[in-house]
Amino acid sequence: MIEIVAVSTGLSEDSTTTRLTERMLASAQTALEAAGATVSTTHLNVRHLAKALTELTVSGLPAPQLEEAFAAVARASAVITVAPVYKGAPAGIHTLFWQLVDDASLAGTPVLLGATGGTPRHSLAIESTMRPMISYLKGYALPTAVFAATDDWAGGAQSGLDARIQAATDQLAELTLALNPGAVAAGTAEDTPAEAPAGTAGESPRATGTRGGEGTSATEGYDRTIPYAGPAEESGKSAITPSGMGERARAQRDRDEFDPEQITPFADLLGQ
Numbered sequence: 269m270i271e272i273v274a275v276s277t278g279l280s281e282d283s284t285t286t287r288l289t290e291r292m293l294a295s296a297q298t299a300l301e302a303a304g305a306t307v308s309t310t311h312l313n314v315r316h317l318a319k320a321l322t323e324l325t326v327s328g329l330p331a332p333q334l335e336e337a338f339a340a341v342a343r344a345s346a347v348i349t350v351a352p353v354y355k356g357a358p359a360g361i362h363t364l365f366w367q368l369v370d371d372a373s374l375a376g377t378p379v380l381l382g383a384t385g386g387t388p389r390h391s392l393a394i395e396s397t398m399r400p401m402i403s404y405l406k407g408y409a410l411p412t413a414v415f416a417a418t419d420d421w422a423g424g425a426q427s428g429l430d431a432r433i434q435a436a437t438d439q440l441a442e443l444t445l446a447l448n449p450g451a452v453a454a455g456t457a458e459d460t461p462a463e464a465p466a467g468t469a470g471e472s473p474r475a476t477g478t479r480g481g482e483g484t485s486a487t488e489g490y491d492r493t494i495p496y497a498g499p500a501e502e503s504g505k506s507a508i509t510p511s512g513m514g515e516r517a518r519a520q521r522d523r524d525e526f527d528p529e530q531i532t533p534f535a536d537l538l539g540q
Contacts, residue, residue: 270305270444270451272296273344275337277314277351277362284384286313288416289350292382295433296348299441304452310344312337314365321364337365342373345451346444347407350382350414351398353390358383358397366401374407378443380436381413391415408443412436 274293278286293309300307314321320331330338341347349366351358379402383394394413402409414436420427445451 270300270307270345270448271343272300272307272309272346272348272444273340274309274311274348274350275314275341275362275365276311276349277359277365279315279352279359283352284416284418284421285350285352287421288382288384288414289348291430292348292350292380292414292433292437295437296346296380296440299434299437300444303441303445305445305448306451310340312340314361317365318361321361321368324368325364338369338373341369344377345448346440347374347377347379348382348440349379349398349402350384351393353383353385353393356390357393363397363401366405369405371404372406374402374405376447377407378440378447379407379409380440381409382415382436383413384416386418388415388417390417410436410439410443412439 272293274289276285276289278289280286289311293311297307297309317334317337320334324330324334349362351362353359357363381394381398381402383391383398385391385393394415399409399413412432412435414429414432416429420429
């Protein structure tokens, strides 16, 4: 089971941030289900947690609904986070949510970044603020992010928003499957043809959900003597993920960084 958790900060009932999040969530779910995975989704709107976040900041006492939100992030197989940008920076309560979450909650978790704003000039907030924050939390921030300006909502297909969402969520699905190879049920592709030879017009592994012979899953056909490359060979872009990397990273969520037994002596770091 793959669980995608979306964390957005829609400041109104029908905000563009909420709409972008829902479209990204639906696109990611479609990509994963096309590969044969069973997917569940959770959408957290930080707007509804604003009071609890403030109380936690000043009192140190988390409200039950906030603890539930943090728990959802910690158990997620993949995360989508989308924020509105004002004056060159994400909304404060969105940033506050990630500042208060446990440091290791995102360890080993693919994270797709998104933002909305009045003009494309605000898109740099993703790179200057959101990406470093997710990296600090040990999440795997995907290289492709999605930004939607006001004009993107009126431009239809010409704006390219749908194409950008699909490209980003395909990356999210690829890395999520690479880190969770057991999520694709065996035998989901029994009635689909084997992979077409390279250079032919056959269907891609993502479309068919197969790579090996009949009756195999999307991951069973891979040679486990090499790093798992994920189902992106049709594009020539592959997220090379060593076997077990996701499990090792997620194990760090329960690690105490200040445990003396787990701290490398400074002299050893210097090679003395």
